[in-house]
Amino acid sequence: MEISLEERFALQDLMTAYCYAIDDLSDINDLLDLFTEDAVLDFSDIGLRAMHGKPVFREFYENVFQDMSHHTHYLTNFRVESFDGGSATTYAYAQGLGLAKDGVETHVHVRYRMECVKTEAGWRCSRYEILTGMPMPPSLEEMHGDH
Amino acid sequence: MEISLEERFALQDLMTAYCYAIDDLSDINDLLDLFTEDAVLDFSDIGLRAMHGKPVFREFYENVFQDMSHHTHYLTNFRVESFDGGSATTYAYAQGLGLAKDGVETHVHVRYRMECVKTEAGWRCSRYEILTGMPMPPSLEEMHGDH
Amino acid sequence: MEISLEERFALQDLMTAYCYAIDDLSDINDLLDLFTEDAVLDFSDIGLRAMHGKPVFREFYENVFQDMSHHTHYLTNFRVESFDGGSATTYAYAQGLGLAKDGVETHVHVRYRMECVKTEAGWRCSRYEILTGMPMPPSLEEMHGDH
Numbered sequence: 325m326e327i328s329l330e331e332r333f334a335l336q337d338l339m340t341a342y343c344y345a346i347d348d349l350s351d352i353n354d355l356l357d358l359f360t361e362d363a364v365l366d367f368s369d370i371g372l373r374a375m376h377g378k379p380v381f382r383e384f385y386e387n388v389f390q391d392m393s394h395h396t397h398y399l400t401n402f403r404v405e406s407f408d409g410g411s412a413t414t415y416a417y418a419q420g421l422g423l424a425k426d427g428v429e430t431h432v433h434v435r436y437r438m439e440c441v442k443t444e445a446g447w448r449c450s451r452y453e454i455l456t457g458m459p460m461p462p463s464l465e466e467m468h469g470d471h
Numbered sequence: 472m473e474i475s476l477e478e479r480f481a482l483q484d485l486m487t488a489y490c491y492a493i494d495d496l497s498d499i500n501d502l503l504d505l506f507t508e509d510a511v512l513d514f515s516d517i518g519l520r521a522m523h524g525k526p527v528f529r530e531f532y533e534n535v536f537q538d539m540s541h542h543t544h545y546l547t548n549f550r551v552e553s554f555d556g557g558s559a560t561t562y563a564y565a566q567g568l569g570l571a572k573d574g575v576e577t578h579v580h581v582r583y584r585m586e587c588v589k590t591e592a593g594w595r596c597s598r599y600e601i602l603t604g605m606p607m608p609p610s611l612e613e614m615h616g617d618h
Numbered sequence: 619m620e621i622s623l624e625e626r627f628a629l630q631d632l633m634t635a636y637c638y639a640i641d642d643l644s645d646i647n648d649l650l651d652l653f654t655e656d657a658v659l660d661f662s663d664i665g666l667r668a669m670h671g672k673p674v675f676r677e678f679y680e681n682v683f684q685d686m687s688h689h690t691h692y693l694t695n696f697r698v699e700s701f702d703g704g705s706a707t708t709y710a711y712a713q714g715l716g717l718a719k720d721g722v723e724t725h726v727h728v729r730y731r732m733e734c735v736k737t738e739a740g741w742r743c744s745r746y747e748i749l750t751g752m753p754m755p756p757s758l759e760e761m762h763g764d765h
Contacts (some may be wrong), residue, residue, distance in 0.1 A: 329476055329623055329624065330476065332627075333476065333479075339637060340548050340550060342551075343548050343564075344548070346586075379526075393603050393605070394606060396564065396604045396605050397548075397579050398545070398547045398548065398564055398566060398692070399547055399548055399691055400547055400692040400693055400694055401637055401692065402634075403631070403634060403692075412571065417637075417690065417692055419692060421580060421604075421605055423605060423606065429741070433690050436674050438653065452750075456689050457641075457688070457690045457715075458688050458715055458717060459688060459717065476623055476624065480626075484697065487695050487696075487697060490695055490711075491695070491697075498759070516703060541751070541752050541753060543644065543711065543727050543752050544695075545694040545695065545711055545713060546694055546695055558693055559687075563750060568751075568752055570753065608749045
């Protein structure tokens, strides 16, 4: 696999932008713009849902933005798993902290996997999976399980 | 905003160097050399002080170095917010752990924002802000509040 | 010290690959392939052993893989300390979480230091040290001390 450093860091920036958008908890469109219209978000490995298409996961994130008071997602160990010029698969570790408005706190240790496509507007994510790092705490289900 | 990868990583290295210097807890000049003489350090968002000019924040860090036994600051999610060749603004997430000589421990989740200027000796920080990530624990005020 | 970005990230990728391999807990050869045959692994600074040569540390890691249920090692603050074309020394911060099959949990804050040599197959580690970041918890000795 040959990939230029420019493309590697454009792909890393896409994943980092997801962390900024999910942590900012203000403009849902900043978050949704990172994904293709038909993107699939599969969080089933950590006990949440799989969601097909932007209308479905828009509603999920609207609920998250409404429920949460503080978010922090630390991204490390980024790497490109595959790249063919127009598409790529990326992987990283993420440590996610959340404080809900009702006072529930959570701290999860997960992995992110993104399938990405290069569009005229730059790289976008077409499939996003959250995978188990350390066993999930019960607070995750309590926080997001009903969405 | 156009920025070369070389400049991007020179700017990231400046912020990383801050973490190494504040965690090394040995040579205060390694830390102070990263800043311009008239730099402003604004920690008011996390409940500490704003400090104008190196003589003021030198004293702050001398107290920190004297008080602390162990420091660890993990930097992630680095990005360049603006860049015009001679100046830049950078942003990252930081997870900071501290153990004071009196046994007090703290663990904070913050953001770093640095305004940087390019000098003949390389990039230096002219304004450094620590911003709230997750709500601050009471141990932070207990540890650094009197400086 | 002059180093190209390509070499810098090849060296960072070697350290990241160590994290992936130690966290995957499946194929011990993925892990061992990152080291030279005569590599020295010195974990004495954190209260564990120093090990000389692949046969010795292979046995150590076989025991780790057998004992552990989950592993997560977050790498940050990477930097190249020295580089001369054919060899390099790298340094980073690591946050390591472990859950053993017997239920013991640990969470350590350490530094990684790697001496690396460039081979025909790419960069390999010839000396790997784990250094204290924050004081070690008693659970580390309990988990790995008998290996």
